[in-house]
Amino acid sequence: MSEIRTTLEHGWIQVKVPLPFSLKWVNSYIVPETEGVTIIDPGLGTSGAKELWANTLAEEGLGWDDIKRIVLTHQHPDHYGLAGYMQERSGAPVYMTERSHAYTQRLWGEGSRFPEALRRLYVLHGMPGEIMNRIEDNLDGFAALVSPQPKVEYIAAGQRIQLGQREWELIDAPGHAYGALCFYQPDIRWMICGDQVLPRITPNVSVVPDEEEDPLETFLASLKELRAYDVAYALPGHRDPFTDFKGRIDELIAHHARRLDKMAELLKQEPGTAFALCETLFGSRLRDNPHNLRFAMSETLAHLYFLEREGRIRSRESGAALLYESI
Template sequence: MERIRLGNTVFEGRNNAYLLPGDRPTLVDAGVATDSVRRDLREGLAAAGNEVADLEAIVLTHWHADHAGLAAELQAESGAPVYVHADDAGIVAGDPDAVSAERSIRERRFDEWRIPGEPRAEVTEYLDGHEDLRGGRVDVTPVEDGDRIAAGDGELEVVHLPGHAAGLSALAFDGERGAGREAYVGDVILPKYTPNVGGADLRVDRPLETYLDSLARLADLDFKRAWPGHRDPISDPAGRARVIAEHHRERTERVVSVLDERGPTDAWTVSAHLFGDLSGIHILHGPGEAFAHLDHLVAEGIVAPPDDEGRYELLDADPDFDELVAVPETKR
C-alpha cells in the first residue's frame, strides 16, 4: 500500500489517498478537485509506478469533496468503477434530486439554528462558491455494510460508521504478515482533532447518537491500525475512539452549562459560547455541532424541544453525563 499525500488549501488541511497495487490497482479516496491536488495525485501514482489509466477500482470513504472530488475525472480516464456507500451514492453521482434535497435541509437548518443574516450569507457564499470542488457526475456502484470489494491483491470490507457523514464507511483489510485487521477510516476518527458532527452532513438523523454508536462499533472491532483521511496513521484506533467520545461527553457538559447560565438559548448562541466567532465553513460546523448536542439532550429528556424562536430550555441541570454519552471500553 502507498499513502499519497494530497494538498488541501480549501478545507481542513492535507488529505490522504491510498493506492493498493497488485492484480487490481485500487485507489481509496480521491482528493478535492483542484489543479494542485490533481498534480499531487498523479505524482504520487507515478512514484508508485502507476498512472490513472492503471486504476481498476476507486473506493470512497464518503461524499465530501476533499475525499471524492476527483472521482469523476479519474473514472473517465481509467474506466474504473467508483464504490461508495449507498447513503452517499446520490450526492457522489451528482443526482439532482439528492443534491437539491441536501441543499433544502441546509436552508431549513439555518433557519432552525437562527444563524444571523451576515454570517448566513457568508457561509452560503462559501458553500456555493466551492460547488466545483465536488467534481463532475460519477457512475457510482453503491455498496452496503458488510460488502467486500476486490482491491489490490486482496479485498476491502465495507464497515458503515455514519455520523460525520451518512454513508461514511471504513474499509477493513488484513494487515501484512498476520498483523491483524486494519482499516482505511476516512474521517470516522482523526489523529489530531475531532471530526465535525451535526454540520458536516445535515442529512444525518440524531447525529451525535449516530456517531457515538459508530465510535463504539469501531472500538469493538479493535483494529490494530487505522489509516485516516487526514494526517498520520493511528496506532490505537479503539483508544482514539474513546478519547473522541470523552471529548463529546465534556462538550455535552458545556452545552448544559450554557443553558443553565443563560436560560432558553438557540443553537447559534450556544455555538458562540462553545467556539467564539466563526468564519467560512465553520459557520456551518459550529452551530451544527451545537445542534447535535442539543438534539441529543432533547432526545434524552434533559432539554425541551426548541420553541418557536428556536430556543432550547434546560429541564435537568444535573444529568448523568456518563449515561448520556457512553465512552467505549478499549481492549488494550
C-alpha cells in the same frame, strides 16, 4: 505538511492530497493490485490536487490506465471530489454506497435544494440572514470542486471487497456521514476508517437537512461498534495512520461527553439559540470563515438534539427562533 507520499507496509502508499481548508490535506491511499492499483479517496477537485496526482503517477511509474478501481469511504467533497476526474482519465469504476451517492446528488445534483433547506434550519436556530448568505456563497463553490461527478457502482456494508490481494469487511460507519464505510482486514488487523476515527482531530458530527436527526447518537453507537475490532493499524482520512485505535475511540467518546456537559451547563446559566451557543463555544471570529462556521453550527445542533433527546434540555419558540433551556 511533511512528506507528501509515504510508503506503508504491504506496498501501500499514503498520498497527502492538499485541501484549501484548515484540515490541510486528505489522505488518499494507493493500493498495489496484481494488475494496476486501487485508489482510495482521491481527494478534492482543486488544480493543486490534479497537479499532485499527475506528478505522483509519473513518479510512481504509473499511467492513468493503471488505476483499475476507485473506492470511496464516504461522500464528503474532500474525499469524493476528484473521483469523476480520475474516472474520466482512467476509465476505472468508482465504488461507494448508495446512501453516500444519494447525498452527492442531493447536494450537487441538478436543482439542489440543499442550500435552501440549510438556510431554513440555521435561521430557525438563530443565525442572522447575512451570515447565512456567506455560508451559501461558500456552499456554491463546492459544485466545481466535485465536477465532473463520477458514474458510480454501489458497495454495501456487510459485503467483502478485495484490496491489495486481501479480503476486507465493509462496515457501516454512520454519524460523521450517513452511508460511510470502514474497511477491516482481520489477518493484518488494518482498519481503513475514513473520517469516522481521526487522530488528533475530532471528526465533525453535523445535523444535515434531510438526514436523520440523531447524528451524535448514531456516531457514538458506531464508535462503540468499531471499538470491538482488533485493530493494529488504522488508516484515517486525515492526519497520519495510527496504532491506538481503541484509545482514540475512548478519547472521542470522552470529548463528546465533556462537550455535552458543558453545553447543558451553559444553558443552565442562560437559555439561548443554537447560534448563540455556537458563538460562545467556537468564538464569533468564525463569522469570517463560513466553511468552519457551518461545521461549528451543525455540530452545535447535533449536541443540542442529543441533549434534548436525553431530556436534559428543551426547546421553545421565541419570536422566529428556537430557544434552548435546561430542564
